[in-house]
Amino acid sequence: MKIAVTTTRETDDNLNLKAIEIAKELNIPYIKRENFSIKKAILKENFDYLLVVERDKIVIKGEDSNLFWHPNMSELRIKSIEQGNKEAIIEATKLCEGDSILDCTLGLAGDSLVFSTVVGENGSVVGTEVNKYIAYLSKCGLENYTNANDEIITYTNNIKVVNESYEDYLLKQKDNSFDVVYFDPMFKKPNKKSTSINSFRDFADHKELTNEILDEALRVCKKRVVIKERHGFNDFEKLGIKKYYGGKKKGSIIYGVIEK
Ligand SMILES: C[S@@+](CC[C@H](N)C(=O)[O-])C[C@H]1O[C@@H](n2cnc3c(N)ncnc32)[C@H](O)[C@@H]1O
Numbered sequence: 001m002k003i004a005v006t007t008t009r010e011t012d013d014n015l016n017l018k019a020i021e022i023a024k025e026l027n028i029p030y031i032k033r034e035n036f037s038i039k040k041a042i043l044k045e046n047f048d049y050l051l052v053v054e055r056d057k058i059v060i061k062g063e064d065s066n067l068f069w070h071p072n073m074s075e076l077r078i079k080s081i082e083q084g085n086k087e088a089i090i091e092a093t094k095l096c097e098g099d100s101i102l103d104c105t106l107g108l109a110g111d112s113l114v115f116s117t118v119v120g121e122n123g124s125v126v127g128t129e130v131n132k133y134i135a136y137l138s139k140c141g142l143e144n145y146t147n148a149n150d151e152i153i154t155y156t157n158n159i160k161v162v163n164e165s166y167e168d169y170l171l172k173q174k175d176n177s178f179d180v181v182y183f184d185p186m187f188k189k190p191n192k193k194s195t196s197i198n199s200f201r202d203f204a205d206h207k208e209l210t211n212e213i214l215d216e217a218l219r220v221c222k223k224r225v226v227i228k229e230r231h232g233f234n235d236f237e238k239l240g241i242k243k244y245y246g247g248k249k250k251g252s253i254i255y256g257v258i259e260k
Helices: 013-026 038-045 072-082 088-093 110-119 132-144 150-157 166-172 195-203 211-220
Strands: 003-007 049-053 058-061 100-103 124-128 159-162 178-183 221-230 243-246 253-259
Touching (some): 003 013, 088 110, 088 221, 088 243, 088 253, 110 150, 110 159, 132 150, 178 211
Parallel strands (some): 003 049, 100 178, 124 159, 178 221
Antiparallel strands (some): 049 058
16 A cells, blocks of 8 residues: 655644654655645555644545544443443443453544443553554544543543554463453444545455454453454354344344353
């Protein structure tokens, strides 16, 4: 994938410097933003995407897509949990205040944000994400998210982002290191067709879960391993998963559970 860092057109020395530092950190080229539209800039240099440093956020722009971190959906789920509603993800993980969870497939940290709210200040959330761009969007998004209430800021500060594959990370962990280990692999068939989901799919790793990985996750967890999938489009039977929560309708979200 050909990608470079640039800034918005309304840039200044600080923003240029920030973009140059990000390019170094991600080990990709920096290009000075001329007075071109993003589409023209992409076509001119034959890029697939440009990582655009804006004043308040970082956006990965394709010809027709924008990918950036935002906690929109998580905020709704957090509110629902706080109002006492049952959320299948919490029923499946049985997370409580003070628990620790390893989110092996961090992505844009939507689920981790929900976990972080439930485990609170005394708990911990570690998220592994193998793709360096997705990990970077999440790390910066979580760190810089200031456009919210104080509580949300506390939750975002409570998540440790690790840019590493879960295979490598799990191998390095001692037995019983986390209460829960969680996986949300990429769906084989996306349930929505939108340009932002398609660009996310371009960056994300699509590897499938294996029995070997689940054994490793069981070793590392104290209580259970939880896997998010779609009802009717999953490998739960092949992976020996018999217990699950959520979605009754075909295509809806379902959480498989393996108790330790
Ligand atoms: C469906 S997304 C996760 C979405 C996330 N739960 C959320 O709420 O935002 C799956 C993510 O897992 C990542 N991933 C896939 N295989 C991985 C691996 N072996 N190690 C770490 N991350 C992986 C993908 O790159 C992708 O970002």
